[in-house]
Structure formats: C-alpha cells, structure tokens
Amino acid sequence: MRTAKKIYDSFYSRSTILAFLLLVVAAGILFADKDFLSVANVNNILLKAAKNGGFLALGMTFVILCGEIDLSVGGVFALSGVMMGLTGQLHPLLGIFCGLLTGVVSGYLIGFLVTKLKISSWIASLAMLFALRGMILIVARRSVAIEGSILTFAGARLLPGAIPGAKSGISILIPLLFLVTFLCMYIARHTKFGMGLYAVGGNGEAARMMGIDVGRIKVRAFVLSGFIAALSGVLLASSSGSATLSAGNVYETYAIAMCAIGGVKLSGGEGKFSGTFFGILIYFIINTIFTYLPAGISVHWQSVIMGALVLVSVAIQSQVFMRYRTRPPERQTGQKPRKPKCKDGNSA
Amino acid sequence: MSEFLLEIKGLEKSFLGVHALKGVSLKVRRGEVHALMGENGAGKSTLIKVLTGIYRKDGGSIWFDGKEAEAKTPMEANAMGISTIYQELNLVPFQTVYENLFLGREPRTRFGRVDRVRMVQEAEKLLGELGLAIDVTKSLHHYSTAIQQMVAIARAVSSSARLVIMDEPTSSLDTQEVQVLFRVIRQLKGRGISVIFISHKLDEIFEICDRLTVLKDGEYIGDYDIDKIDQLRLISLMVGRGTVELKRNKQGYDFAGARAIVCLKNIRQGMRLNGIHLTLRQGEVVGLAGLLGSGRTELAQVLFGSRLPEEGEIFWWGERARLHSPADAIRKGMGYCTEDRKVEGILPHLSVKENITIALLPRLSRFGFIKAREQERIVRHYIERLNIKTPSPNQAIVNLSGGNQQKVLLARWMCMHPKLMILDEPTRGIDVGAKAEIEQLIRELSENGISVLVISSEIAELERNCDRVAVMREGRVVKELTGDDICQDKIFQAIAGGSEREETV
Numbered sequence: 063m064r065t066a067k068k069i070y071d072s073f074y075s076r077s078t079i080l081a082f083l084l085l086v087v088a089a090g091i092l093f094a095d096k097d098f099l100s101v102a103n104v105n106n107i108l109l110k111a112a113k114n115g116g117f118l119a120l121g122m123t124f125v126i127l128c129g130e131i132d133l134s135v136g137g138v139f140a141l142s143g144v145m146m147g148l149t150g151q152l153h154p155l156l157g158i159f160c161g162l163l164t165g166v167v168s169g170y171l172i173g174f175l176v177t178k179l180k181i182s183s184w185i186a187s188l189a190m191l192f193a194l195r196g197m198i199l200i201v202a203r204r205s206v207a208i209e210g211s212i213l214t215f216a217g218a219r220l221l222p223g224a225i226p227g228a229k230s231g232i233s234i235l236i237p238l239l240f241l242v243t244f245l246c247m248y249i250a251r252h253t254k255f256g257m258g259l260y261a262v263g264g265n266g267e268a269a270r271m272m273g274i275d276v277g278r279i280k281v282r283a284f285v286l287s288g289f290i291a292a293l294s295g296v297l298l299a300s301s302s303g304s305a306t307l308s309a310g311n312v313y314e315t316y317a318i319a320m321c322a323i324g325g326v327k328l329s330g331g332e333g334k335f336s337g338t339f340f341g342i343l344i345y346f347i348i349n350t351i352f353t354y355l356p357a358g359i360s361v362h363w364q365s366v367i368m369g370a371l372v373l374v375s376v377a378i379q380s381q382v383f384m385r386y387r388t389r390p391p392e393r394q395t396g397q398k399p400r401k402p403k404c405k406d407g408n409s410a
Numbered sequence: 411m412s413e414f415l416l417e418i419k420g421l422e423k424s425f426l427g428v429h430a431l432k433g434v435s436l437k438v439r440r441g442e443v444h445a446l447m448g449e450n451g452a453g454k455s456t457l458i459k460v461l462t463g464i465y466r467k468d469g470g471s472i473w474f475d476g477k478e479a480e481a482k483t484p485m486e487a488n489a490m491g492i493s494t495i496y497q498e499l500n501l502v503p504f505q506t507v508y509e510n511l512f513l514g515r516e517p518r519t520r521f522g523r524v525d526r527v528r529m530v531q532e533a534e535k536l537l538g539e540l541g542l543a544i545d546v547t548k549s550l551h552h553y554s555t556a557i558q559q560m561v562a563i564a565r566a567v568s569s570s571a572r573l574v575i576m577d578e579p580t581s582s583l584d585t586q587e588v589q590v591l592f593r594v595i596r597q598l599k600g601r602g603i604s605v606i607f608i609s610h611k612l613d614e615i616f617e618i619c620d621r622l623t624v625l626k627d628g629e630y631i632g633d634y635d636i637d638k639i640d641q642l643r644l645i646s647l648m649v650g651r652g653t654v655e656l657k658r659n660k661q662g663y664d665f666a667g668a669r670a671i672v673c674l675k676n677i678r679q680g681m682r683l684n685g686i687h688l689t690l691r692q693g694e695v696v697g698l699a700g701l702l703g704s705g706r707t708e709l710a711q712v713l714f715g716s717r718l719p720e721e722g723e724i725f726w727w728g729e730r731a732r733l734h735s736p737a738d739a740i741r742k743g744m745g746y747c748t749e750d751r752k753v754e755g756i757l758p759h760l761s762v763k764e765n766i767t768i769a770l771l772p773r774l775s776r777f778g779f780i781k782a783r784e785q786e787r788i789v790r791h792y793i794e795r796l797n798i799k800t801p802s803p804n805q806a807i808v809n810l811s812g813g814n815q816q817k818v819l820l821a822r823w824m825c826m827h828p829k830l831m832i833l834d835e836p837t838r839g840i841d842v843g844a845k846a847e848i849e850q851l852i853r854e855l856s857e858n859g860i861s862v863l864v865i866s867s868e869i870a871e872l873e874r875n876c877d878r879v880a881v882m883r884e885g886r887v888v889k890e891l892t893g894d895d896i897c898q899d900k901i902f903q904a905i906a907g908g909s910e911r912e913e914t915v
Contacts, residue, residue, distance in 0.1 A: 252523035254516055257505075261513050264502035271500045272514040273485045332504050 078325045078340045081375065085347055093354055101225050105232060107346050112235035113298055115139070115313040116342040119320035120246050121290030123338045124283040126321055127250075129263040129330025130183035132284060134172060135291040135317055137194030138165045139310030142292035143299030144198055146213065147206030154212035161296040162289060168194060169288025173281030183284075191314065198307050206305040216300035235297055242290065246335040255282060263330025319368070320345045323375045344375075412476055415440045415604045416461075416573055422469035423456055430456045433470065434630045436623050438573065441602040443595060445615045445622035445636075449648055449702055449867055453628040454608055458575055462494050463487040475572065493566030494575040501562060503551035508533035510550050511565050536564045540594050556587035563594055567603070574598060575606045580614055581703060584681060592618050610703035611884065612641050612906070626650050641906040645701070649869060649902070663893035665694045665877055670728065671830055671861050672713065677722035682708040684885035686722070690830065693859040695852060697872035699901050700882035706865045707749055709882070710832045713863070714746040715739040740769065745823025747816070749834040749865070755819050756807050763789045763803040766821045792821035797847060813844025820851060831855060834865045849875055869898050881905055 090099045097103055118135045125132040142164040150157020168190055175186035208214055216238075219231030250256040258279045261269040270276050299305035318328075324341025326333030348371060352364045416438040423431040431453045438444045448454050459465045461472065463481030472479055474490060481487035484494075501510045508529045516524040517532070533546040542560050550558055559579055566574050576595075580588045595605055595618055607619055615622065616636060624631040624647045631647050668691035677686040682705045690696050698706045711717035713724070715733035724731050726742055733739050736746070748754040757765055766789050767774060774785055789803045796817045800810055807815055816836060823831060833852070837845045852875055855862050866872050872879050879896050881889040881904035889904035 254518075254524060257509060257513060257516060257524060260505055260509075261502045264504045265500070268500035268502055269513070271484050273488065274514045331502065 078323065078337045078344070078379075081323075081378075082340045082344050082347075085344055089347060089351055093351070096354055103350070105225055105236070107343070107350050108236045108239070109233055110349065111342050111346040112233070112239040113301070114346075115294070115310065115316045116239055116320070116346070117242060117290050117294035117297075118310075118313055118317035119324070119338050119342050120242055120335065121287035121294075122314075122317040122321050123246070123324075123326050123333065123335055124259065125183070125287045126318075126326050126328060127259045127263045127330060127333055128280050128283045129266065130176060130280060130283065131187060131318070131328075132169075132172065132287045133184065133187040133314045134168055134190040134194060135287060136310040136313040137191045137198070138168050138288050138291035139295040139298070139313055140305075140307065141168075141194050141198050141201075142295035143208075143305030143309060144202050144206050144307065146296050146299055147208050147305040148201060150208065150210070150213045154210050157213055158296060161299075162292045165288035165290070165292025165295075166285055167288075168292075169285040170281065172288070173284035176284070177277035177280050202305075202307060205307060206299075208299050208303050208305060214300055214303055216297045217303065233301060235301060238297065242293070243335060243339045246338075249286075250335055255279065259283060260331055263332075265331070316345070319372045322372055325379050412473075413439055414473075415475060417473040418457075418461070418470065419473075420470035421457065421460060421467055421472070423453075423460055423465060423467055430628050431460070432628045432630075434625060434628070435633075436630075437633065438604050438606060439621070440604055441599050442620045443599060443605045443607055443618055445607050445609070445619040446625070447615070447622050447644065447648055448625035452625040452648070454625060455577070456628075457625070458494065458577065458606075458608075461487070462492060462575065488569060488571075491570060491572035492575065493569065493571035493573070494577065495559065495562045495566065495579055496577055501550055501558060501565075504549055506549055507537075507544065507546040507553070507561055510561055511536065511546075511568065515569070532568075533564075536568050537561070540564055540567075540597065541590075554587070555582045556584075556590060559583070559591065560594060563598075567598065567601075571603065573604045573606065575608075577608045578610070578703075579607070580609055580611060582681060588614065610701050612644065612701075613884075615644075616641070624648055642902060645902050645906050648701075649867070663877060665691045668692045668694060671726070672731075673725040673728070674709075674713065675723045675725070677709070677712055677719045677724070678885075679708060679712060679717060679719045679721075682885050683712065683719065686712075686885070686887055688880055688887055690861045690863060692829075692861055693856050694877045695856045695862045695864060695875055697876035697879040698863065698865045698882060699869060699872055699879050699905065701905060702867070704882040704905075705885040706882055707834055708885075710746065710834055710863065710865060713739070714744060714832060716746075740826070743827070743829035744832065745826060745828040745830070746832040747819050747823065747834060747836055749838070751812070751815055751819065756815055758808045759806060761804045762793070762798065762800050762807055762810070762818055765807045765818050766792055766803075766825060769822055770825050788825050792825055796821050796824075796851065811841070811844070813840035813848075816840055816844065816848065817851075820848070824855075828860060830861045830863065832863045832865075835867065836864065837866070837868070837871060869901050872896070872901070873898060883907075 086099070092098075118139065121135060122132055142161040145164045146157040146161030148157075149160040172183065172186050172190050175181045176183045216234060218234050220234060220237070222231035223229060225232060250259065258269065258274045261272065261274055262276050262279045266276055295305075295310065298309065320341040321333070321338055322328065322341070323344050324333070324337035324339070326338055326341075348368065352367075414437045416436065418434065418436040421431050421434045434453060434457055436446070436457065446454050446457070456465065460467045461481070463483045463486050466482070467480070474492070479490055481490060481492070487494075502513065505513070508526075511533045512529045517528045519525045530546055537544065537546065537560065540560060540563065542557070542564075544553065544557060550561065553561075563574065579591060583591060595607070598605055607615070609615055619636050621633060621635050622639070622644070623633040624644070626648060627650075670689050671692050673689045674686050677683050684705075686705070686709055688709070698709065700706050708717060712719050713733070715735050715738045718734065724733055731742065733742070739746070757768065760768070763785065767785050770788070771780065774781055774788075786803070792798070793800065793803060798810075798817045798821065799814050807818060810818065820836075836848055836852075840848075849871070852862050852864065856877075864872065864876065873896055876896060877892065879891045879901060880887045881891070881901055883905060888907065891900055891904070
C-alpha cells in the first residue's frame with residue numbers, strides 16, 4: 063500500500079515540483095542580494111498568491127479535471143465581495159453568507175446550462191462572466207467599503223512581530239490557502255466525488271456505463287469552483303476593507319495558466335491538486351521575479367514572457383508524459399480506425 | 411425455473427424507416443457460452459443494445475431469469491445482472507486498475523471516505539481468482555488490451571453479473587492472450603455464468619461456444635448446437651445465397667499476360683494482416699471476399715498508404731514503392747472510395763461541384779485561383795457521364811441520395827484519371843438502380859485499362875463483376891479464383907476452408 067501511495071503521489075506533480083525547486087534555487091542564487099529566500103519575501107509571495115487568484119486555480123482544477131472549463135471565476139471573485147459589502151450593511155453574517163452564495167448560485171447555473179441544456183462550458187461560463195460583470199455595475203456604482211469587526215475578519219493577522227518584514231503578523235489568508243488546498247486534495251482522493259471526477263474527465267462514456275451520475279459530478283465541480291472563487295473574493299474584500307468593482311479582472315486566465323503549469327491536463331481526467339498548488343507558487347514566484355527586473359522591462363513584456371513560460375512548461379510536461387502513454391486502443395473489427403488523415407485532406 | 415437464463419422472443423426494432431430487427435429470438439441457457447453470429451447489418455449490435463438498455467424495443471419480449479425484463483438504461487441492465495464488455499473498453503485509462511474495478515461502487519470506511527486499502531485487497535483477490543497477478547495500483551493504461559479486458563470482465567463478475575456479453579473480445583488479442591481469455595470464460599461457465607460471445611473468427615466460435623444463433627439482415631435464421639453444424643454451413647447461413655441475377659458478366663480470364671500494376675508481398679500489420687500476397691494486373695477487376703474482420707479493409711488501407719504495414723513490400727509497376735500516406739498513393743494514381751461514406755467520404759456541407767473537384771484542386775488552380783471554367787466543365791462532364799441526379803452542381807451533397815453520393819465520390823477519383831481504383835463496399839446502402847449503374851461503371855473503368863479492387867460482402871456482386879476473386883481469412887489470402895471458377899459455392903468453401911488449403915500466387 064505504501065508503494066502504491068508513492069507511485070500515485072509522485073506521478074503527476076513530479077515535474078511540477080522539480081520545476082518549483084529549480085526555480086526556487088535559481089532565484090535564491092540569482093537574487094541573493096534581494097534576499098529572495100528571506101522569510102519576508104516568502105510571506106510576500108504567499109500573500110500575493112492568496113490575494114490574486116491562487117484560490118481560483120484550486121476551484122478551476124475541479125472543473126478542468128472533469129473535462130470542462132470555468133471562465134466565470136473572475137466575475138464571481140468581484141461580485142462576491144461587492145455582494146458581501148452591500149448585504150453586510152443589514153447584518154455582517156448575512157453579508158458573508160450572500161457573498162459565498164453568489165459563487166454557489168453562479169456555479170450551479172453554469173452546471174445546469176452545461177449538463178441539462180448541453181451548452182459547452184466555454185460558452186456557458188463566458189456568458190456567466192459577462193452577466194456577472196454586468197451585475198456588479200448594476201448593484202454598485204463605486205467600490206463598496208467593508209466595515210465592522212466581523213466583516214473584516216480576514217484582516218486578522220497571526221503571530222504579530224514574529225516575522226521580520228511583516229511586523230503586524232501573517233495574514234490569515236496564507237494559512238487559509240494551505241487549508242483549502244488540503245481540503246481539495248482530500249476531496250479528490252478520499253471521496254466518491256473525487257474518484258468520479260477523474261472518471262468523468264478520463265472517459266465520460268465509461269463513467270456513465272459504470273453507473274456514475276456524470277451530470278451531478280459536473281454540477282458539483284462547477285459549484286465548488288464558484289464557491290471557492292466567491293470565498294476568495296470575500297476574503298480579499300474582507301482583508302482589504304473594500305470591494306472594488308474591477309477586482310479579479312482576467313483572473314480566470316491566470317487561474318487556467320496556474321493549473322496548466324501545475325500539470326492539470328486541460329482535456330480532463332489527469333492532474334492533481336498538489337500540482338495546482340505548486341503551479342500557483344511557480345506563477346507567483348515568476349511574478350515576483352519580474353519586479354526585480356530592470357525598470358526598462360515593462361508590464362507588457364512581463365505578460366509576453368509569462369505567456370512563453372506557460373507554453374514551455376506545458377510543452378515540457380506533455381513530453382514527459384508522452385513516455386507514460388501507451389498508444390490508444392485500436393478501434394476494432396467492423397469499423398476501420400478513424401484516421402485523422404482522410405483522403406480529402408491529403409490530396410495536395 | 412426455466413432452463414434458459416435469457417429468452418428473447420419476436421424482438422422488433424426500427425430506426426427512422428430502417429427495420430433493424432424483425433422478430434428476432436435468442437435463447438441462452440445457464441452457464442452456456444452462446445455465439446451470436448451474423449454479418450454487418452445483421453442486427454447483432456442492435457440486439458445487444460436493446461438487451462442492455464441503450465435502445466428501447468418496439469415489440470417482442472425479453473425474459474431474464476424467469477421474469478419479464480426491460481432495462482431502460484445500461485445501469486438497470488447491470489443491476490439485473492447483465493454486463494457488457496464492449497469493443498471499445500469502457501474503462502478509464504488514467505485511473506488505477508483497482509479504481510476501475512470499483513468506480514461507482516466504492517467501499518467506504520466508517521467515516522465515509524473511500525476505502526482504498528480494501529479496494530486494493532479485493533481487487534487483488536478478484537483478479538487472482540481469474541488467474542491474473544498484476545500490480546493493481548498501476549494505472550490501467552500500463553497494461554495490454556488483454557489485461558484491460560480481464561479487468562473489465564472482473565468488474566462485471568464482481569458486480570454479480572449472471573450474463574456477460576462480449577462484443578468481439580478477441581479482435582485485438584494475440585493467440586496466447588486469446589487462450590487466457592478462454593480460460594477465464596471457462597471459469598465463468600463453471601460458476602454458472604452465461605456468456606454471449608460475438609466474434610467473426612470461426613475457429614474461436616467452434617472452440618469456446620456451446621451453441622450459436624444466426625441473424626441475417628435483422629432476421630432470425632436459427633439456433634444450433636455447435637457440434638451439429640460445420641463452418642461451411644454456418645457461413646452460408648450468415649452470408650446467405652444471393653438470389654438476384656447470378657449471371658456472370660465476364661467469361662474466362664484474359665489477364666494472365668497483362669502487366670502487374672501493383673504487387674503486394676508478405677504484408678503484415680498488427681493482428682489483421684498476416685502475410686498477404688496479392689498481385690493486381692492492368693485493367694483487371696479483382697474482388698476481395700471474406701468475412702468481416704478477415705482483413706479486407708485493412709489490406710486496402712495498406713495499399714492506399716493510410717495504414718503502414720510492419721513488414722512486407724509493395725511494388726508499383728514492378729518498382730518498390732514507398733506508400734506512407736494517402737497523398738503518396740494518390741500521386742501514384744490510386745483512388746479509394748471508403749466503406750463509410752459519411753465518415754471518410756463526403757464533405758457534407760459542400761456542393762456536388764466542390765465534392766467532385768476537391769482532390770483535383772491542386773491541378774485546377776493557378777496562383778491559388780481556381781480555374782472556374784475548367785472546373786465547371788469537368789463537373790458537368792462527370793455529372794453527365796455517371797448520371798448523377800442533382801438539380802445543379804451547386805447543390806449541397808447531403809441532399810443527394812446514397813447512390814448519388816457514392817457516384818459523386820467515384821467522380822472525385824475518376825477525374826484524377828487514376829490507374830487503380832479501390833472500392834470498399836461500393837454498393838452498400840444504395841438502391842438497386844444505382845447499384846447497377848455502379849457495376850456498369852466498374853466495367854467501363856476496366857475496359858479503359860484501369861484496375862479495380864472491389865471489397866464486397868455481397869458474394870453475388872463479386873461473382874458478377876470480377877475477373878478474379880481473392881478470398882481472405884484471418885489476414886491471409888487463402889484462395890484465388892479466376893474465370894469460371896468464380897462461383898458462390900467455391901467462395902464459401904474457401905472462406906470456410908481456412909488454413910489447410912492455403913494458397914498463394
């Protein structure tokens with residue numbers, strides 16, 4: 063059993079962890095003068111990850127694992143904070159509840175559109191993203207202030223004074239990011255839903271024949287993704303004391319990039335939450351390194367470089383995994399194998 | 411309790427105008443291995459799909475274990491005790507063997523989490539009982555198709571299946587793996603589990619099965635004890651005797667001295683082609699006969715470059731040819747009308763005109779502009795010559811009947827002026843009139859010195875049109891018939907005869 067666990071654990075995220083370690087060592091040496099590996103800087107990177115879409119990548123992983131995509135998370139991220147601020151004026155707990163509910167409802171709606179109306183999740187979640195962005199502007203004209211001790215719970219800090227460079231203490235967002243990661247890992251590995259997730263993404267037809275309710279699994283994945291995005295939005299608004307209307311703009315693309323770096327296959331069925339977690343870390347380490355670069359390299363170039371890095375990391379992983387793949391089972395008698403090369407395409 | 415586990419009577423099923431099952435019966439005893447036999451379109455897979463709840467029946471009755479049963483979904487069929495091992499394995503390749511065994515019915519611990527320790531133990535036990543000792547914690551795709559199949563069977567057995575349906579389980583197994591599978595099947599038999607076995611390999615049927623039921627064109631032909639029937643009889647039941655016009659259009663054999671246009675030597679590929687020798691001469695019409703799965707289509711694909719042989723050589727006009735892609739074959743002067751028009755032939759939303767000239771475009775254009783007048787001329791010529799019934803060349807091809815679509819595909823290749831045409835089931839699913847026209851066209855091609863290789867399951871059609879018929883069985887050409895030797899009886903005998911009368915030219 064122990065060896066089993068070892069194989070299982072090491073399989074997908076090995077290359078991601080390797081990349082992570084390499085990156086940390088390289089950055090540590092190259093930027094030693096900037097104290098790259100200092101506690102303060104590590105705290106800084108983790109805080110960035112927790113505030114700027116790290117959570118979204120975790121939620122996104124559920125959706126991608128079952129073979130779908132969720133482009134709405136950036137919208138959920140912003141609207142949930144705004145909703146919390148507005149309804150929180152009635153009662154703070156109601157505010158938190160409504161903030162989180164935003165994500166659940168939006169996730170459920172996408173799940174419904176995808177599983178019942180058979181709309182592609184690209185379209186369904188894109189439409190939801192537009193709708194959410196519009197909703198934000200309908201319900202609020204300007205940033206909403208988050209006030210009161212309950213609503214600003216996420217502003218709490220742990221161990222004040224313990225960390226050089228962060229005198230007021232560690233933001234509770236950081237341990238929460240770890241906690242949510244562990245919860246996701248647990249769900250993926252130790253629940254029926256988790257096993258079903260991989261089966262649905264790996265071979266949906268087979269999953270259906272095995273009596274798995276494919277639709278329900280997908281709906282749950284979307285709800286989880288929406289919930290985690292809303293949680294993240296609530297936490298950001300709560301810790302910063304205001305909910306901005308443009309929060310989380312294009313974060314859905316960052317989230318997908320983090321998953322891809324983390325070795326989660328966009329085709330579904332392959333990938334792990336530990337991988338996504340390291341994907342998040344790699345993303346924000348690189349992001350931090352950009353701030354060390356000479357001022358001449360503009361934000362725009364940073365984006366170009368980030369794009370290239372995502373491509374390279376995915377390319378490396380697909381090369382690595384090529385070796386593990388066997389050729390797909392041949393289609394059998396009666397039907398000839400479907401050839402991608404059909405005579406029409408090759409006549410030139 | 412009835413001696414039959416499964417009793418199907420008078421089963422009816424139609425799809426939009428196609429009567430797929432016409433009062434079919436099937437009776438399977440407890441603990442018996444029962445073969446379901448029939449050629450393409452006989453209704454085997456429709457029958458299986460009705461039985462397993464994928465389709466709903468239109469009429470008739472299904473009795474399972476003494477109760478009238480009608481599964482509405484595959485899950486219901488499973489719950490009743492009917493499990494199916496599909497051709498394309500319904501397992502999740504990237505999950506482990508044990509996960510695949512227990513997906514959807516995972517054992518849980520007291521705290522509700524899935525119990526992986528127990529799953530691993532039970533998976534090992536289950537596979538052990540079937541004589542399979544493998545590491546169940548590896549992902550399924552590490553293992554061969556045979557092992558994956560055993561896992562599928564183990565899954566079925568452990569979900570207390572009483573009837574296991576195996577749809578062509580041996581088609582991608584080698585001889586040794588087949589023996590392992592048969593050992594497992596005998597074990598199932600020993601436990602009183604019934605098996606419905608579908609295969610096109612007759613030797614296997616006669617080795618493992620107790621009884622068989624023959625279907626043809628959606629009709630029930632009969633059921634037989636395996637020791638009361640021989641291969642020849644079985645084949646004639648499955649293929650049936652053509653009653654239509656048996657007159658041969660050809661006499662004698664005039665091609666003994668003609669130049670060989672293509673020559674295949676010892677072609678081997680996977681489990682489908684086991685050393686093919688075949689020569690086609692200029693202007694000759696050669697038919698490929700054989701049961702489904704005998705390697706006919708695969709042979710055509712090798713010739714056309716869309717399937718690469720592992721061994722063997724192809725000579726084109728006596729010179730060794732490299733055929734690595736259909737583009738190579740087309741450049742040499744081959745055309746291939748595939749078996750499945752819809753998937754590999756027509757471009758449904760393009761017009762008749764575009765469908766005819768798509769392969770010709772490189773020759774029809776200058777600096778990337780299509781020579782419209784030239785195109786128009788060619789299209790009109792072939793529409794007229796092949797008598798394609800279309801209101802205009804600009805009609806979308808989907809709106810044409812099957813026969814006219816087929817003629818458009820023929821035109822597509824003919825306007826390339828090929829030297830060799832490969833026609834895979836050219837008359838399947840088209841009406842009698844169009845059939846006659848296509849047969850006429852084959853003759854014209856041949857008269858113009860174009861060689862034609864025809865694959866057809868209708869023996870009568872081969873008999874009418876071919877100068878030579880090569881009979882295939884299990885990936886080999888077992889017999890070649892020319893001239894007046896071409897007749898249904900001899901073809902049947904060759905199909906049934908198998909390896910002991912192996913002949914190569």
